Amino acid sequence: MSYDQIGTQFVDFYYQTFDSNRAGLASLYRDSSMLSFEGSQTAGAAPIVAKLVGLPFNSVAHRIVTKDFQPVGSDIVVLVTGQLLIDGESNAQQFSQTFYLKNDNGNYFIQNDVFRLIYG
Amino acid sequence: MSYDQIGTQFVDFYYQTFDSNRAGLASLYRDSSMLSFEGSQTAGAAPIVAKLVGLPFNSVAHRIVTKDFQPVGSDIVVLVTGQLLIDGESNAQQFSQTFYLKNDNGNYFIQNDVFRLIYG
Numbered sequence: 001m002s003y004d005q006i007g008t009q010f011v012d013f014y015y016q017t018f019d020s021n022r023a024g025l026a027s028l029y030r031d032s033s034m035l036s037f038e039g040s041q042t043a044g045a046a047p048i049v050a051k052l053v054g055l056p057f058n059s060v061a062h063r064i065v066t067k068d069f070q071p072v073g074s075d076i077v078v079l080v081t082g083q084l085l086i087d088g089e090s091n092a093q094q095f096s097q098t099f100y101l102k103n104d105n106g107n108y109f110i111q112n113d114v115f116r117l118i119y120g
Numbered sequence: 121m122s123y124d125q126i127g128t129q130f131v132d133f134y135y136q137t138f139d140s141n142r143a144g145l146a147s148l149y150r151d152s153s154m155l156s157f158e159g160s161q162t163a164g165a166a167p168i169v170a171k172l173v174g175l176p177f178n179s180v181a182h183r184i185v186t187k188d189f190q191p192v193g194s195d196i197v198v199l200v201t202g203q204l205l206i207d208g209e210s211n212a213q214q215f216s217q218t219f220y221l222k223n224d225n226g227n228y229f230i231q232n233d234v235f236r237l238i239y240g
Contacts, residue, residue: 036188066159070234077197079156079216079218081236096236098197100190114190116199118214120240
């Protein structure tokens, strides 16, 4: 598969899992992973998933608007922009998220994850 | 310097140079560099700078709202969000931009650059 195909698969899986079963994201992170969520830092798979599961909303739906991928050696850098709807609200919030996907013998995991809301 | 300090210096320099003398960005890219600008791909320092210099506006001003940095080994991943004003217009456009800064013996260059406008 090309880096574009791997990236697309990743983005689809990540946001489907985020919106249906946040705890299921654990398989995508490792102990070396880093998350920056609205400027707040978390490191390591278990703390990162705890942070994501503990976000103060019950349900969320992401709508992806753009996704871009570039190779970095055998790794992949990803920029996603889109909208999210929290707890059935009708006002979408804009967001932007960068991932650095690290290749471990053909298995990709999230080494870096940076999330920001965009305020209009 | 910490990766945060290096990243901050880079972001300040990049957007100041972009807004005052786009051709001056050449020193930040190398032949291995990749740019994705609104989904359009360009590779190599000279083609990337030609692309940026040729963007169809005379003047632009970036206002940075957020900047996040994370280390990837000795490299740095950067996510910037902000607004830009083109040719003195009063309606700001939101944008989001990801850089992967590669460390070459203490000198950082842009290995990857992904730019997207955010439409509200």
